[in-house]
Amino acid sequence: MTNATNDLSKMRRRPMISTAQWRGVLGVASVLFAWQVSVWVIDLPAYFYPAPRDVFAAFIDLTQKGILPEYVADSAVRYSVSVATGLGLGLAFGLLIGLSRFWSRLLGPIINFFYAIVEVAWIPLLVIWIGYGFNTIVIAIAYVVFFPVLYNTLTGVQTVQHVLINAMQTLGATRWQVLVTVIIPSALPNIITGFRVGAGFAFRGLIFAEMIAAGSGIGFLIFDGATTRQTDRVVVGMIMMGVMWLLIDRLLLRPVEQATIVRWGLVRNQGGN
Amino acid sequence: MNNAIQMPPKPRINPALVTGLLPFIVVLAAWAMAPLISDIPAYKLPSPAKVWGTFQDMLLNGSLLSEVWASLQRLATGYILGNLIAIPVGLAIALNRAVAETLTPVLSFFQSIAGIAWVPLAIIWFGVGGGSVLFVIVNTIFFSSIYSTVIGVQSIPLVLYRAAQSHGASRWDVITTVVVPGALVQILVGLRTSMAYGWRALVAAEMIAGTNGIGYMTLEAVQWYQTEIVVLGMILIGVLWLTLDRLLFVPIERVTVRRWGLVS
Numbered sequence: 146m147t148n149a150t151n152d153l154s155k156m157r158r159r160p161m162i163s164t165a166q167w168r169g170v171l172g173v174a175s176v177l178f179a180w181q182v183s184v185w186v187i188d189l190p191a192y193f194y195p196a197p198r199d200v201f202a203a204f205i206d207l208t209q210k211g212i213l214p215e216y217v218a219d220s221a222v223r224y225s226v227s228v229a230t231g232l233g234l235g236l237a238f239g240l241l242i243g244l245s246r247f248w249s250r251l252l253g254p255i256i257n258f259f260y261a262i263v264e265v266a267w268i269p270l271l272v273i274w275i276g277y278g279f280n281t282i283v284i285a286i287a288y289v290v291f292f293p294v295l296y297n298t299l300t301g302v303q304t305v306q307h308v309l310i311n312a313m314q315t316l317g318a319t320r321w322q323v324l325v326t327v328i329i330p331s332a333l334p335n336i337i338t339g340f341r342v343g344a345g346f347a348f349r350g351l352i353f354a355e356m357i358a359a360g361s362g363i364g365f366l367i368f369d370g371a372t373t374r375q376t377d378r379v380v381v382g383m384i385m386m387g388v389m390w391l392l393i394d395r396l397l398l399r400p401v402e403q404a405t406i407v408r409w410g411l412v413r414n415q416g417g418n
Numbered sequence: 419m420n421n422a423i424q425m426p427p428k429p430r431i432n433p434a435l436v437t438g439l440l441p442f443i444v445v446l447a448a449w450a451m452a453p454l455i456s457d458i459p460a461y462k463l464p465s466p467a468k469v470w471g472t473f474q475d476m477l478l479n480g481s482l483l484s485e486v487w488a489s490l491q492r493l494a495t496g497y498i499l500g501n502l503i504a505i506p507v508g509l510a511i512a513l514n515r516a517v518a519e520t521l522t523p524v525l526s527f528f529q530s531i532a533g534i535a536w537v538p539l540a541i542i543w544f545g546v547g548g549g550s551v552l553f554v555i556v557n558t559i560f561f562s563s564i565y566s567t568v569i570g571v572q573s574i575p576l577v578l579y580r581a582a583q584s585h586g587a588s589r590w591d592v593i594t595t596v597v598v599p600g601a602l603v604q605i606l607v608g609l610r611t612s613m614a615y616g617w618r619a620l621v622a623a624e625m626i627a628g629t630n631g632i633g634y635m636t637l638e639a640v641q642w643y644q645t646e647i648v649v650l651g652m653i654l655i656g657v658l659w660l661t662l663d664r665l666l667f668v669p670i671e672r673v674t675v676r677r678w679g680l681v682s
Contacts, residue, residue: 371538
């Protein structure tokens with residue numbers, strides 16, 4: 146894109162943004178409205194099809210009793226610990242495999258195999274081995290994050306421009322300096338992509354793990370609400386899940402993505418550009 | 419949604435084959451030796467021989483195939499149904515800017531809670547069984563695919579529309595020559611992503627709401643401490659996913675990359 150068209154599209158877009166947001170609000174509002182109307186029209190028992198009002202009441206109730214804040218905190222802690230663990234391990238192994246042909250040959254096939262055994266399948270075995278609770282959940286969720294981070298780090302490392310490495314080596318850089326100043330920075334956009342994908346799968350994985358292996362958390366709230374026929378609580382849990390993901394996306398993933406793009410001057414091609 | 423969604427690197431073949439097999443041998447050996455060295459009870463770690471025996475038994479009495487068949491049938495139904503609705507609806511929504519902008523936040527919300535979170539509600543609505551599982555899969559695949567279709571159309575540069583229109587393209591021409599090809603790569607990425615989400619949702623939904631299928635088989639065995647079935651189920655889930663991915667998506671990827679000259 147040339148500067149001229151870029152400026153033009155910016156000028157055209159600036160007023161559009163607020164329109165888009167208004168339209169988005171309208172979309173959400175009409176879904177809520179349609180939900181309420183459908184409750185009035187098709188008269189079903191509240192446990193089967195709760196109204197927005199019931200759900201809101203359940204939300205207030207759960208908040209006042211302190212259950213909701215506690216569950217949100219539990220889920221958030223489990224999520225952060227496991228995502229950090231998965232990110233660290235994925236990065237380490239991605240660099241190892243990306244930089245060494247020997248390790249790539251040795252570990253490549255078995256990693257591909259374990260990648261196919263999704264975390265959901267590990268949870269039953271982890272329950273037998275470790276039991277319910279924090280450790281089982283963290284292992285399963287770190288496992289989800291590990292693979293996308295690893296594969297994307299690998300792609301990033303493999304697509305580093307060799308000229309840059311040669312230039313550094315000509316100037317007498319050590320292996321460590323090459324790694325820190327060339328390889329990791331140029332692989333960073335890929336690493337962030339992997340982190341983003343992993344974080345998305347991990348969040349769903351967390352909800353599932355909490356349904357099976359926890360006594361607290363948003364996943365547990367959704368699951369327990371259904372077994373006790375408190376469907377309003379189920380819906381509160383589902384909405385909280387969406388809200389939490391929105392917050393993770395806006396407060397963590399997008400800023401990190403933006404920071405890497407701006408910091409390293411890299412703009413990634415999106416779709417059909 | 420990003421393009422670089424978990425594609426295992428192209429396998430480097432041959433000289434590496436032996437080296438690559440080594441870890442498998444080490445893992446198998448460690449697994450076989452573990453009960454001899456430590457005092458891990460057999461219910462926690464069944465021997466490879468026992469898992470293999472269970473595999474043979476279940477294969478011979480047909481129970482294994484019927485579980486696998488139940489799962490695959492559900493996945494196929496949910497996948498086809500979900501995508502058949504999601505892609506046309508997604509394209510239709512995306513054609514009109516106002517409609518797309520109105521629905522994007524709603525779709526993104528439903529996409530983020532799609533799948534496993536619906537299992538408990540599905541149980542209330544449809545009861546425990548195949549109906550709930552199918553609902554969850556269709557739900558997962560629908561929202562995942564519709565979201566990537568809408569994003570795909572929105573990522574087409576405005577310039578292309580103007581170019582087509584200034585050459586006198588009709589609305590239909592724009593759809594067939596700009597919108598569909600422009601969004602195609604994103605739609606195909608979406609097809610793959612939705613399969614990955616759908617597969618997890620299938621296994622998870624069968625565990626909680628199913629009455630048959632591999633997911634059900636794996637979690638049900640935990641109740642009876644039949645760990646050999648748990649391990650067998652895990653290996654099967656891995657092998658099935660590898661097969662599905664190689665059969666369905668590696669060819670699609672090759673064709674589109676060649677046809678459209680796009681490498682993601």
